[in-house]
Amino acid sequence: MSATRTDIALPAPAPGTQRSLRVHRYGIPGARPKAYFQAALHADEIPGLLVAQHLLCRLEQAQTEGRVLGEVVVVPIANPIGLNQHLNGRLLGRFDFASTGNFNRGFPDLASAILAQIQGRLSTDPTTNVALIREALRAVLAEQSAVRETEALKLMLLRLAIDADFVFDLHCDSEASLHLYASHWQRDEAVALGAELGATVVLLEENPGGGPFDEACAGPWWKLREALAEQQDSIPLACFATTVELRGQADVNDELATADATALLRFLQRRGIIAGDPGPLAEPRCEPTPLDGVDVLTAPATGLLIYRKQLGDSVAIGEVVAELVDPLGDPPGMARTPICSAASGLLFARMTERLVRPGQKFCKVAGREPLSHRQAGKLLED
Ligand SMILES: [Zn+2]
Numbered sequence: 001m002s003a004t005r006t007d008i009a010l011p012a013p014a015p016g017t018q019r020s021l022r023v024h025r026y027g028i029p030g031a032r033p034k035a036y037f038q039a040a041l042h043a044d045e046i047p048g049l050l051v052a053q054h055l056l057c058r059l060e061q062a063q064t065e066g067r068v069l070g071e072v073v074v075v076p077i078a079n080p081i082g083l084n085q086h087l088n089g090r091l092l093g094r095f096d097f098a099s100t101g102n103f104n105r106g107f108p109d110l111a112s113a114i115l116a117q118i119q120g121r122l123s124t125d126p127t128t129n130v131a132l133i134r135e136a137l138r139a140v141l142a143e144q145s146a147v148r149e150t151e152a153l154k155l156m157l158l159r160l161a162i163d164a165d166f167v168f169d170l171h172c173d174s175e176a177s178l179h180l181y182a183s184h185w186q187r188d189e190a191v192a193l194g195a196e197l198g199a200t201v202v203l204l205e206e207n208p209g210g211g212p213f214d215e216a217c218a219g220p221w222w223k224l225r226e227a228l229a230e231q232q233d234s235i236p237l238a239c240f241a242t243t244v245e246l247r248g249q250a251d252v253n254d255e256l257a258t259a260d261a262t263a264l265l266r267f268l269q270r271r272g273i274i275a276g277d278p279g280p281l282a283e284p285r286c287e288p289t290p291l292d293g294v295d296v297l298t299a300p301a302t303g304l305l306i307y308r309k310q311l312g313d314s315v316a317i318g319e320v321v322a323e324l325v326d327p328l329g330d331p332p333g334m335a336r337t338p339i340c341s342a343a344s345g346l347l348f349a350r351m352t353e354r355l356v357r358p359g360q361k362f363c364k365v366a367g368r369e370p371l372s373h374r375q376a377g378k379l380l381e382d
Contacts (some may be wrong), residue, residue: 003025010149011147019084020078023075024076025072033165036160037073040093041077042093044249047248052170054258062276068275095159098148107154108216111148115227115282118224135161138162157213165271174249174349175311185222195285208379210380218240298360303355306336309322311347312347317344319341321339348365
């Protein structure tokens, strides 16, 4: 069995222009467990594109040696649309120029889409139920169609991932240490993956809102368990999906990428998808913390941003993280506004630009306790 490579055409956005989505597949189609990787759904987040290259090399080798026991699907460029969005010489790949919004928002809630058709058909056997639910998820996506290019792209990605046991959505932040997002329902998997990758922050989400890709894949399982509470013991959480933030936008080099790809492959080995000895699991570098414990520092006004804390620094509640300098302040040179953290924890991500607008979010501190000003359903920045 050899690896396959497919290019799926997207709808032409303009005469004479057509993009496609490349998909690599390893192992036997339908073999379990299935892992799915995609890189740079936010197209200006480049580290994942290089990690995917290292991953593909390693998977080619594993396939040749007959070591792919499950199935692995890799989309090395998840967003060819965004990769072509340049403005004034800069790549801008977070929001769709064609006005559909953030590329990693607005994925559907498939639990509600399939609830009616699986109700009354579930048994007490979890394995049968997983197969039945996956079939319903695939069927509901097969029925959907999309005319616009971006909507077609999102539908294609979701079709490739929806029946996977493990979904890895590779992103990055502006400047950041390696961190990941996962559901609080899947704490153990998140901790294990975080240990493998050396993550310094593992964020557990309860109700992030916004419809990101990872929740679209993993969410149906816990949402069905909630909706069908009397049968929840026979509905496993059959998909672990995570958003892996591979540091900052400029952290693109072979040393980091090969280490990250190796860590991801070790995770696949531990889960029986790739044969081989992954060695002992590293100690986690952090305890997981709640997403609603992240203080997202926001600029109260415009100004120059002067950080007083660096990436990886511990920050106490009330400590000054940055100062805002008003270049037109009076007396000249003295108008500085300190901006303090509302959380006690690790500074793990911050904005690269050093000029802010009023209301701009510029820095994240991962605290242990949920913060009262963070609102369920609105926990992801746009
Ligand atoms: Zn992203």
